[in-house]
Amino acid sequence: MAKTIMIQGTMSNAGKSLIAAGLCRIFKEDGYRVAPFKSQNMALNSYITEEGLEMGRAQVVQAEAAGVKPSAAMNPILLKPTNDSGSQVIVNGISIGNMPAREYFAYKKNLIPEIEKAFHSLSEVYDIIVIEGAGSPAEINLKQDDIVNMGMARMANAPVLLVGDIDRGGVFAQLYGTVMLLEPGEREMIGGLIVNKFRGDKTILDPGLQMIEERLHIPVAGVVPYMDVDLEDEDSLGDHLAGKERTERAAVEIAVIRLPRISNFTDFQVFSILPEVHLRYVDRVSELGKPDMVILPGSKNTVQDLLWMRQNGLETAICKLEGAGVPIFGICGGFQMLGESLSDPHMVESESAASTIRGMGLLPVRTVFGKEKTKTRVSGSCTGIGGIFEDLSGMDVEGYEIHMGETTRSLPPLTYIMESQSGSHLAKMDGCQKGNVYGTYIHGFFDKEGIAGTIIKALMEQKGLTFEPGGSFCYEEYKEQQYDRLAKILRDSLDMERIYEIMGLRACLKTH
Structure with a gap:
């Protein structure tokens, strides 16, 4: 059965999807067969697989980073909002209809067998599964029958890396508050903390990192810089819908x-x-x-x-x-x-x-x-x-x-x-x-x-005006370059030896 690692965040848009994609690429580079997994995704960005099944694009990006074909098993539940209080529910790539939020919340525990089936189908084929959570595991109003954060971690027996977003401010409060709102058994599942989107001199951050480790008794597995990597956003919380700045060449x-x-x-x-x-x-x-x-x-x-x-x-x-x-x-x-x-x-x-x-x-x-x-x-x-x-x-x-x-x-x-x-x-x-x-x-x-x-x-x-492209442009090649760049940044900023260790794997560290 595959080894697992799960990426959870202190909030939405903390950077879980990107870090999961980067880890998929790193494990691929290190010679492992790796697949992404997210039990439940809510997004209007979707994709159709070769089998004609629908899945979220975030896991498509992660599959591309891993060098494998996207499969609906990588995202067994996709929720596509239809209005402010309801969504179309897609299970294993097929719509089962629209549900109001309260109805779905009561129904979702019925989908646990489908999640387990999808996860195990991947686990039988791949060496490593990189699992992504959703939102925050500390949403105490949603913890009952959780199927996407700590509930999924227990299902997969997956150690967790908890990601905090320093760019929004209050990263230590994010990390500390999230961990303290978890049950004691859930806290034990967190194998490392990650500070994401950091700008500046990391040495200034060191006293805070030491203090958060002492208070939570959980090691910091890395400080990831604000990354200039051009990959698809999962949803409208990302930066791409803000548009891009006009450059001198933009005609x-x-x-x-x-x-x-x-x-x-x-x-x-x-x-x-x-x-x-x-x-x-x-x-x-x-x-x-x-x-x-x-x-x-x-x-x-x-x-x-x-x-x-x-x-x-x-x-x-x-x-x-x-x-x-x-x-x-x-x-x-x-x-x-x-x-x-x-x-x-x-x-x-x-x-x-x-x-x-x-x-x-x-x-x-x-x-x-x-x-x-x-x-x-x-x-x-x-x-x-x-x-x-x-x-x-x-x-x-x-x-x-x-x-x-x-x-x-x-x-x-x-x-x-x-x-x-x-x-x-x-x-x-x-x-x-x-x-x-x-x-x-x-x-x-x-x-x-x-x-x-x-x-x-x-x-x-x-x-x-005359259009003078700098040679033939291939979008697929461009994306591959971005995945490589993402992996390089994460190798430089994460303690990969510790991450391999908490997964129960011997470190296979490459120099890139």
Whole structure:
């Protein structure tokens, strides 16, 4: 059976996901077969596996760092918020319906066998499993029937590394308060403390580290600096939705509409890497300005987010930009919004009654929401595309679809694609284009080599500028470099010998 290590945090966004990913990479480099695991994840960023199952993207990032294929067993429960008090519940990659928070809290203990089954399926294959907790283990109102923090640690017999976020201040209070709110048996499971996101001279921190060790009788396993590593965020608490700072080379400005229920915002991360691009997220008309391109992202509730844009004036502002020739690109829910109408006969998204609402009217498509969710990986190529992005024609695309609803069009599609799930292959059409308005259901559309560069080249040429990329840019290679960089930083700042020791493994320390 696999050895385990669990990363818990004093709060959300303390850096658990990133440290877990870095440890996955380190163990891979040291010759171990390693897999990530998070029993329950709450996020609107999701992914479709080769088997057509849905899982959280945080574990996808960790699997990539570990050099293994993502599997729904790595995230057996995914909660996708539908409103402020309820979520869609996805178990082992398949939705079992929507539940209010209180109903799910009472129901979740029934899912323990599913969690155990998923964990043991990984444990039989891998040498090490890196487990990530959620939020804080000291949420005393949630400790009953806990399945994601100390409850999961007991299930997996996993020693715990507790991560505190010094960037928010009060890190020693975070660590001390969290540990003291745990039961005595739970405290004994913590094998080390980690201070994360530190800036400055570490020697100034040493007296505090010594004191916290003396008071808690738990060793400090490392002080991790604030890392300049470009990897996907798990959710909207991360830094990426703040946008990136404009650089001297940034000749193109792309505005992404920050919908209240935005999903899969990682679709646009490739643009944030290109120095020629200033990518920013906006949620009000006063912030929109006149960008070179507007992107409408995916949404967990397309209807409500379209109505939100209609009420705050963003819909009108975007239509005016389109009339001025600014290209508009919609992904998934954003593509549906661009159409003529959205119908919800089964009340999939409507809160009170079945309805049909008008879309933005920028694409000749109509969407009808059905009861079944489309979940599939796809690959194909762009068709005879016109408008500013005509050079996309003939280029390969790949990614995945996660959406409710079927869309019909009165113009040719944007892409011809092939579904590839569990050995079956189904050809179909996707998306639509009219003038400088484009829409597709494909998440990851911009990631395929050449796509983002072609779009930026067209936007720069429209402004009379020349796009001179520094060689061929491959997003996959870039991510691999970032995983290596993350592992190097963690090796330099964590006591890996101690971490191996608390896992019951002999240290295998490499020099990088």
